[in-house]
Amino acid sequence: EVQLVESGGGLVQPGGSLRLSCAASGFTFSSYEMNWVRQAPGKGLEWVSYISSSGSTIYYADSVKGRFTISRDNAKNSLYLQMNSLRAEDTAVYYCARERGVDTAMDYWGQGTLVTVSS
């Protein structure tokens, strides 16, 4: 059974940092591209970042470029999101999601981890 389990969320002050993790199991993690998607309270889905299966190709949304860093450790079946210079508008539930293939459709999602940026 495919499972994605996020962790690392919490309350952080504006300007602070947080590192999210996503533990994958039930599939060959190193063969799949992965994404982080977030959802602010009461709002819609927003794509945040993408990483290829090898980690060699990475993309970011303009809203987080220069502040967030996506990475993965295929030996540990884990995906990460390092978030720096956090702002109030980064408050959201952060989901990790697996891409099914070339079409970018995300076929498995974690349960999400809540990040709250507030003083």
Place this chain on the structure above:
Amino acid sequence: QSALTQPASVSGSPGQSITISCTGTSSDVGGYNYVSWYQQHPGKAPKLMIYEVSNRPSGVSNRFSGSKSGNTASLTISGLQAEDEADYYCSSYTSSSTLFGGGTKLTVL
């Protein structure tokens, strides 16, 4: 990276059919056959319902169907059921990102 355009809400009675539209540009929806649709119930993670415009993942009811014409994609749900009440999001591949629509709240009357 502008969001795709969806209606904020749609509604229908049990047994009826509804269609949700998703409008983009020639750089996203119109440029690739890589449109996906997600269903999200309150407090839950999104669930993939349609990929590559019109394909259903295993386990998704055939009451859900997708199509595309030009820069607009559509999700049709036939034979509406109470459990279909949820938020629906479209998404599209672009050359360096994934775009989501703003979401549509489906109410089953």
